Amino acid sequence: xxxxxxxxxxxxxxxxxxxxxxxxxxxxxxxxxxxxxxxxxxxxxxxxxxxxxxxxxxxxxxxxxxxxxxxxxxxxxxxxxxxxxxxxxxxxxxxxxxxxxxxxxxxxxxxxxxxxxxxxxxxxxxxxxxxxxxxxxxxxxxxxxxxxxxxxxxxxxxxxxxxxxxxxxxxxxxxxxxxxxxxxxxxxxxxxxxxxxxxxxxxxxxxxx
Amino acid sequence: xxxxxxxxxxxxxxxxxxxxxxxxxxxxxxxxxxxxxxxxxxxxxxxxxxxxxxxxxxxxxxxxxxxxxxxxxxxxxxxxxxxxxxxxxxxxxxxxxxxxxxxxxxxxxxxxxxxxxxxxxxxxxxxxxxxxxxxxxxxxxxxxxxxxxxxxxxxxxxx
Numbered sequence: 313x314x315x316x317x318x319x320x321x322x323x324x325x326x327x328x329x330x331x332x333x334x335x336x337x338x339x340x341x342x343x344x345x346x347x348x349x350x351x352x353x354x355x356x357x358x359x360x361x362x363x364x365x366x367x368x369x370x371x372x373x374x375x376x377x378x379x380x381x382x383x384x385x386x387x388x389x390x391x392x393x394x395x396x397x398x399x400x401x402x403x404x405x406x407x408x409x410x411x412x413x414x415x416x417x418x419x420x421x422x423x424x425x426x427x428x429x430x431x432x433x434x435x436x437x438x439x440x441x442x443x444x445x446x447x448x449x450x451x452x453x454x455x456x457x458x459x460x461x462x463x464x465x466x467x468x469x470x471x472x473x474x475x476x477x478x479x480x481x482x483x484x485x486x487x488x489x490x491x492x493x494x495x496x497x498x499x500x501x502x503x504x505x506x507x508x509x510x511x512x513x514x515x516x517x518x519x520x521x
Numbered sequence: 522x523x524x525x526x527x528x529x530x531x532x533x534x535x536x537x538x539x540x541x542x543x544x545x546x547x548x549x550x551x552x553x554x555x556x557x558x559x560x561x562x563x564x565x566x567x568x569x570x571x572x573x574x575x576x577x578x579x580x581x582x583x584x585x586x587x588x589x590x591x592x593x594x595x596x597x598x599x600x601x602x603x604x605x606x607x608x609x610x611x612x613x614x615x616x617x618x619x620x621x622x623x624x625x626x627x628x629x630x631x632x633x634x635x636x637x638x639x640x641x642x643x644x645x646x647x648x649x650x651x652x653x654x655x656x657x658x659x660x661x662x663x664x665x666x667x668x669x670x671x672x673x674x675x676x677x678x679x680x
Binding site: 353354355366369370372373374376377380381383386387419420422423424427 | 606607608610642643645646647648649662663664665666679
């Protein structure tokens with residue numbers, strides 16, 4: 313009689329066992345929209361009137377090409393040293409404006425290697441710490457490469473984004489003026505400046521993060 | 522009896538040879554089928570040679586190309602020139618005209634190449650050109666480095 317179960321007990325197990333088993337099965341993964349890779353230089357269906365990746369590419373490319381024609385850069389005896397100053401964003405779009413300078417710097421370093429030397433001012437603390445360790449004899453280094461101080465900047469590269477927005481019943485319109493300058497750090501003379509203008513209109517249904 | 526025996530044995534031999542022939546034929550057919558199957562199955566493995574289409578390498582020979590057929594009726598190039606700047610960079614100019622009676626937007630890009638037609642790590646970003654009906658615009662660009670010897674201007678439709 314020990315091996316047999318009575319009817320209420322059977323019903324209990326029939327009800328409870330599936331719950332236990334179902335608990336072991338993971339919930340089905342909800343598959344959202346398929347992820348697709350797109351050309352960053354092209355407009356996509358998810359686009360707004362603000363700054364897009366294709367604008368970023370076009371602006372940076374134009375600035376880099378323009379900057380290399382300036383005699384202060386092109387005809388310099390030694391490659392000039394350039395430090396980056398933050399780009400001012402005076403538009404209504406909250407975007408990462410540092411992307412412009414990062415893209416310009418990367419393009420110049422990769423495609424026009426040796427024309428300009430950029431100073432890693434954003435890594436200054438780490439550089440100072442390393443120099444200190446070397447001079448204290450705690451880190452080995454090639455003494456022929458030693459310098460009394462870190463390199464100074466011949467030029468500052470900076471820029472700004474200025475916006476003009478209008479809104480109506482039919483949608484919104486945004487004009488953005490991008491300007492970039494190369495400033496002589498001794499004389500404060502702007503040895504180069506160039507601009508890029510973009511105007512877009514449409515429905516303002518995209519959020520920029 | 523001897524005659525009968527011989528006839529029986531010869532008929533048995535005949536039967537045997539017929540059977541073996543039949544079996545052989547089946548095997549031969551199977552072998553052919555298997556050989557063909559393996560050829561079809563394993564013959565498809567591995568990489569493939571690219572299709573070479575004569576006269577399709579327009580980008581290699583021309584300095585101005587349209588990437589889609591539609592553009593043939595929309596834009597044209599009326600003049601091109603290239604020169605070396607004082608900074609030893611290749612500067613390219615093209616006079617592009619909207620052939621239509623309505624506004625047009627296209628995107629233009631330049632690939633700077635060495636003398637063999639390979640890119641010298643210098644492909645410009647796509648630049649938007651916005652045309653009024655029948656308007657002509659000058660597209661101007663210079664290379665980033667002094668390695669460029671040739672160029673190709675590409676035009677694509679703007680969706």
